[in-house]
Amino acid sequence: MPYEAWDESRATAIVEGYRRERGGLMPALHGLMEHFGYVDEGAVPILALAFNLSRAEVHGTITFYRDFRREPPARHTVRVCRAEACQAVGAEDLADHACRSLALDFGETSEDGEVALEQVFCLGNCALSPAVMVDDRLYGKVDADRFDRLMVSTVGEGRP
Ligand code: FES
Known part of the structure; x- marks a missing residue:
């Protein structure tokens, strides 16, 4: 599946789509994965702001679940x-x-x-x-x- 290169404003728009959802962090992370193929480090502050969490909490969630890649996928x-x-x-x-x-x-x-x-x-x-x-x-x-x-x-x- 072709993924788009990391783009901060696109990531912000994706996260925004889940901001009002209860427990929206996980769907937002999956949304980022589907779009970019991984969760860029730059997504952490975007997610923290959107879900009123600390950066450490967001980082903890990303690293806890092995499904969330933190590097761009191989071709x-x-x-x-x-x-x-x-x-x-x-x-x-x-x-x-x-x-x-x-x-x-x-x-x-x-x-x-x-x-x-x-x-x-x-x-x-x-x-x-x-x-x-x-x-x-x-x-x-x-x-x-x-x-x-x-x-x-x-x-x-x-x-x-
Ligand atoms: S494909 Fe089923 S065991 Fe390998």
Whole structure:
């Protein structure tokens, strides 16, 4: 999903839409996530003012919930399934290969911001295990070779 670059006045307008809602902080945070793909540090004073909270309280909420990213998302997200059905047919080897191949651990983003690697526990594609998702596309029966070909065709040349 394409996200807009952080923009303070746009963020203020989004937050304003939730200001009168009871318990509006959480929906406002989700609104910012949907729009920008993360919650910029610059949103903290905007949210604090709108919901009459201290900056520390807003910051505490953002950091408490892991759903709220605090950095812009990578251009591409690679998700490798590590749940049982995939594990039974080699997902752990594939997970190791994905980490080596992208030179990332799960939960990390490449320094250039191009690709993030995540582990997930079932992509609903168990019949075609091992499963991988690249951005919003699902792939099945992925082995190391297919993974590398997928990276070249989706994330781009030079990766891995
Ligand atoms: S266990 Fe991997 S897709 Fe369901």
